[in-house]
Amino acid sequence: MRVAVLDGYVDEPSCLGVPPYIAPYPRYIWGMLKHLNIDSCYFTIDSFRKDGRVKDKISKCDILIVIAGAIVPGKYLGGVPLSENELPHVACGRCENILVGPLTLKLRKCDDKFEIIDFPFEERLFERLCEMSGVRSRFDCDKFSVLGADVVRHHPDFPHVICEMETYRGCYWAKCSFCVEKFQNFMMRSPESVIEEFERLYELGVRHFRLGRQTDFLTYMAEFGDEFPKPQPEKMRGFHEAIWRLCPHIKTLHLDNINPKTIATHPDESRAVLKTIVRYQTAGNVAVFGMETADERVVKANNLAAMPDEVLFAIEIVNELGRKRGFNGMPRLLPGLNFVTGLKGETKETYELNYEFLKMLLERDLLVRRINIRQVSILPGTAMAEFGYKNVKKHKKYFKAFKRKVREEIDREMLKRILPLGTVLRDLRCELTVGKVTFARQLASYPILTGIIGEYERNRFLNAKVIAYGMRSITAIEHPLDINRAKLYQIDAIPGIGMRTAAEIAAKRPFRHVDDLKEAVGEDVFSKLRDFVCVSTGEVCDGTRR
Ligand code: SF4
Structure with a gap:
């Protein structure tokens, strides 16, 4: 049996796999295939599109596993994710076609060429592969992560890839009206297993890493009994020290998401962990806060985690600790802000409040590295699915005007402050x-x-x-x-x-x-x-x- 893995790239709230990023999924799948002694090949969707020989190679396989799901809208320089419309064109006539990844959450119509494995898919896919190969084995994702690390060498951008590293999955809040994180089975990886994966990837020549596959990096290794888990400064310091001890020539070590509510709820512990991040991770780092809105009524109507004043508090702390410039010309750590529009309870005033919040940041000389503004994507099973696109359609003109105003009046000014002329x-x-x-x-x-x-x-x-x-x-x-x-x-x-x-x-x-x-x-x-x-x-x- 021979299996082809086609990486159609993913972009989800807490995972990025568009080049130069490589998501954990292809690495885990590669590890499963190696564990089951299944002969395999790996391609990216961009090489599939550009090179006709890829199609020929896939047609010589028995199974095609397609990974897809750029469910967070984005513009990419490094690659073009596989879309739902393109799906029928990548199916292989003589293979069993399997689709995995977050795209399965939003498929409008089921393509009969594909067997769909529901998200999160890893364990189900492994069972299916065991069934197809006639091998009985135990699912062990940590083991697969190490075993499958060498797929990075098949990536067209290797060695200039950034490995998205998973520390945990799921969200302790999991209540926001639009978010799909509640569909994840909660899973916390042990620091030993994450470090072992680091070590293996490093040994293979990877030098760029992002601890991006979690909803709130501050709460890695925390107890998840409370509503808002308390960050663990000592454990986090030990984790970072171990990475550098084993991988001393890392060039990039960054993170992705941090929940501002954690900083507001546990300021002392958060501050201690942020200091560790500033010290041990590399410059140019961004702690992205899912603020979503500066309108308190919308925060409440959509069960969002943090109030605007809590986000402001978190921005102040990250600025205080991280804005000093690092070796590569960038400030060491800055906050990023995500806004989502079209939410329940939103009015014209919501857009004014969002803009006023950003303007206030400039007036107070608080830096924000990136302001992401998007219209809500409505996914089945979320609270927003009942409410629908009502506000997205009704407020389209406000959304466009807000976005333009932020780009023209806030973004450029922020850039000037983050990177003054001559930097x-x-x-x-x-x-x-x-x-x-x-x-x-x-x-x-x-x-x-x-x-x-x-x-x-x-x-x-x-x-x-x-x-x-x-x-x-x-x-x-x-x-x-x-x-x-x-x-x-x-x-x-x-x-x-x-x-x-x-x-x-x-x-x-x-x-x-x-x-x-x-x-x-x-x-x-x-x-x-x-x-x-x-x-x-x-x-x-x-x-x-x-
Ligand atoms: S805080 Fe809300 S938006 Fe963020 S991951 Fe959790 S549920 Fe999703």
Whole structure:
């Protein structure tokens, strides 16, 4: 028996698997297949679309397992998730087709080409594989996580992947009207098993990790008897120390979700754990708070966890502890905010309150790394399913206006404060070149999209200096820019230079050292170049290309 695993990517409230991320699911499934001694192959949906040979390879298998479910709307640079409409096109005519993942929660119609395994699927899929292979065995997800780690080497982005690491599943609150976390079977992984998985992935060459597969990282290893579990500072410190002891050259260690209600309920313990996060995780980290709304009436009507004043309190604490800049140019830890619109009880005033809340953050100089605004996705089985899309349709114009206003008046200003002009961002990975701009990002949780002036090959890593701002992105110049090799349009992009001066500088190349440059361009021009360029003695740009 041979099995093909097709990774259609997932994006859920507490799990991301769109490249460069790789979710735990394909790793666990790979581990199950290895455990059962089943011959397997792994592909991503993007390689399926681009390369006809992938389809041929799948057609030689007996079973196709498709993982899918980008149920949180998003825009992605690294890959395009498999949609429900595309599903029939990936089914294999001669395989048994199995669909798993959060997409199964929102399928509008059942595709008869697929056997659907309900979410959460791991245990059920394992039983099905045992049945198909005729092997009897015990389900052990921790074991599968280690055994299946080597699937990362089949990922097209390897070694530039970020492994989404699972610490626990489910939510102790699980009451929010729109959320699907209540469908998860609660499961807390032991720190030993998470660390063992870290160690194995590290051994395979992975250097980027995100502790993203939990609803509230602060409460990992906490007792879940109370309504709001108390963070465990000592255990969390030990957990981080163990990771670094075994994986000393990690480049990215980030987290995803934190519930602001935990900070508001247990400020001392939360503060202690946040200090550990700031100390042991890498810079550019974002603690995303599911605020959803700044309207107290909507918080109550939808059983949301935290009131706006509690979210504000959590933002203040994270700013106090995390806003200092780290080695890669980014503040060490900042909060992120998620807003959801279309909820029960929402009115026009809700949008005004949301905007006022964000404006107040700017006035108080509190930084927020990312403001995510989305219309509620209504999923069967949630309280919102009865209420439906009434407010989404009715308030569409308010949603659009609110989003535009935040992008124009809040986001850009936040970016300016987070990354002032001249800040150098390090280790940007070039991903896509469009015209004379290459889009690059740090391998990080919610990295800032950076348009670097110039054409750079994919997967090149470089440093760049901020020169301008978009609404949610920045423009930068490679740092330092080699004045002898730079293209004319790159020199032109240096603030205060302009095309005429750039052409004059280019005509005087090559420069053998900085003094040469200074003498050739004069004090005034040199003062503008000084902080941006270096002088090499290698190959020299001919100065004519624009
Ligand atoms: S706090 Fe609410 S939105 Fe967040 S995971 Fe729990 S139920 Fe879902």
